[in-house]
Amino acid sequence: MSDSLRNQSLERSRSEKKIRHLYVHIPFCPHICPYCAFHVIRSSKAGTEILIPKLLEEFNSASSSLELSTIFLGGGTPTSLSTSQLEQFLTVLISKTSVDRRNLEVTSECNPSTLSLQKAQRMVDLGVNRLSIGAQSFDPTILKTLGRTHSATAITDCISTARSAGFTNINVDLIFGVPGQTLDSWRSTLEAVLSQKPQHVSCYGLTYEEDTDFFRRNKTGELGSNSLEKEMFELADEVLCQAGLVHYEISNYALPGFECRHNLAYWRGKEFLGIGPSAVSTIGGIRQRNSKFDGQSWHIEEEEVLTSEILASERMALGLRTAEGICEDNFHEEFGFSPNERWRNEIEALEKNQLLQRKPSLRLTTQGRAVADEVAVYFMK
Numbered sequence: 001m002s003d004s005l006r007n008q009s010l011e012r013s014r015s016e017k018k019i020r021h022l023y024v025h026i027p028f029c030p031h032i033c034p035y036c037a038f039h040v041i042r043s044s045k046a047g048t049e050i051l052i053p054k055l056l057e058e059f060n061s062a063s064s065s066l067e068l069s070t071i072f073l074g075g076g077t078p079t080s081l082s083t084s085q086l087e088q089f090l091t092v093l094i095s096k097t098s099v100d101r102r103n104l105e106v107t108s109e110c111n112p113s114t115l116s117l118q119k120a121q122r123m124v125d126l127g128v129n130r131l132s133i134g135a136q137s138f139d140p141t142i143l144k145t146l147g148r149t150h151s152a153t154a155i156t157d158c159i160s161t162a163r164s165a166g167f168t169n170i171n172v173d174l175i176f177g178v179p180g181q182t183l184d185s186w187r188s189t190l191e192a193v194l195s196q197k198p199q200h201v202s203c204y205g206l207t208y209e210e211d212t213d214f215f216r217r218n219k220t221g222e223l224g225s226n227s228l229e230k231e232m233f234e235l236a237d238e239v240l241c242q243a244g245l246v247h248y249e250i251s252n253y254a255l256p257g258f259e260c261r262h263n264l265a266y267w268r269g270k271e272f273l274g275i276g277p278s279a280v281s282t283i284g285g286i287r288q289r290n291s292k293f294d295g296q297s298w299h300i301e302e303e304e305v306l307t308s309e310i311l312a313s314e315r316m317a318l319g320l321r322t323a324e325g326i327c328e329d330n331f332h333e334e335f336g337f338s339p340n341e342r343w344r345n346e347i348e349a350l351e352k353n354q355l356l357q358r359k360p361s362l363r364l365t366t367q368g369r370a371v372a373d374e375v376a377v378y379f380m381k
């Protein structure tokens with residue numbers, strides 16, 4: 001993949017509409033978790049010092065095509081950067097956005113052990129207004145199984161630090177379906193998170209991704225298994241919704257008005273620029289993936305031209321993950337055909353099995369939500 005193709009897609013976007021969503025991949029983490037499938041590298045001062053100028057270079061080359069309304073710093077652990085590195089980087093990112101700062105959503109992921117009050121305050125000053133904390137569990141046994149090095153107290157301390165610094169929009173990430181995790185343990189974690197009154201909670205079922213330590217240990221049977229994933233998904237829905245959070249996407253719950261705008265844009269099929277090692281961009285009908293960080297740099301290494309058939313399939317698979325679902329009229333306007341014209345048999349079969357409903361929009365039923373990944377496969381053809 002050449003840089004010229006990115007230039008072409010940026011040009012196309014420039015001439016049509018500006019890109020409003022930016023993802024930044026910071027690959028460094030203080031400790032690599034055995035289930036993690038993201039591109040991550042053990043934190044090092046030397047590595048981060050090479051990363052920041054390269055990120056800025058990549059950002060600057062695209063900045064005239066941007067009119068950002070959301071920025072998402074993910075990884076990896078963005079808060080593993082030093083305060084001055086975050087400062088160096090965020091100052092440029094945010095100063096180059098032309099949107100009113102009050103309308104800009106800037107999320108940073110955060111590992112509970114990497115947030116000092118000084119760092120959190122500086123992040124708020126620089127414009128970060130949403131913090132996503134990778135808590136995963138409040139149960140020490142489950143944290144240990146997941147290879148996490150923080151404690152439940154570190155999570156609550158991190159949330160207090162974030163609040164003291166001025167964060168008023170906090171997400172807590174949790175994992176369920178961990179070997180050895182019981183329904184009681186999961187309920188306790190859900191209750192513990194609610195006691196912290198976050199605005200947003202994400203609940204992800206554990207997956208065993210290839211090339212991870214967990215994948216290998218799962219294959220040999222060393223890890224054990226958990227057959228309660230469906231019950232845990234339902235328990236999260238029950239406990240979190242009772243507390244007033246809205247289940248607005250398969251894995252995500254928020255107080256009204258605190259839905260993650262960046263991720264909603266992704267599920268709604270909007271264009272976005274990804275910078276940093278392994279980051280993905282979708283611009284002007286082209287998807288590009290950056291290579292991993294080789295210690296010095298990265299480059300665009302893969303590209304895929306997205307036909308309208310591919311985009312339509314992806315829109316169905318992603319849109320059905322959301323509670324708002326898919327408006328068939330809007331879909332028709334965008335793609336020139338309705339979902340029912342293209343997938344009549346699939347939709348009828350899913351409706352018959354009470355996994356999908358068509359009114360008021362095309363969306364999954366409660367039963368459908370529990371098997372969303374299987375339903376998505378129906379539309380990927």
Ligand code: SF4
Binds near residue numbers: 031040
């Ligand atoms: S902290 Fe998150 S990104 Fe880093 S290794 Fe663990 S799971 Fe992966």
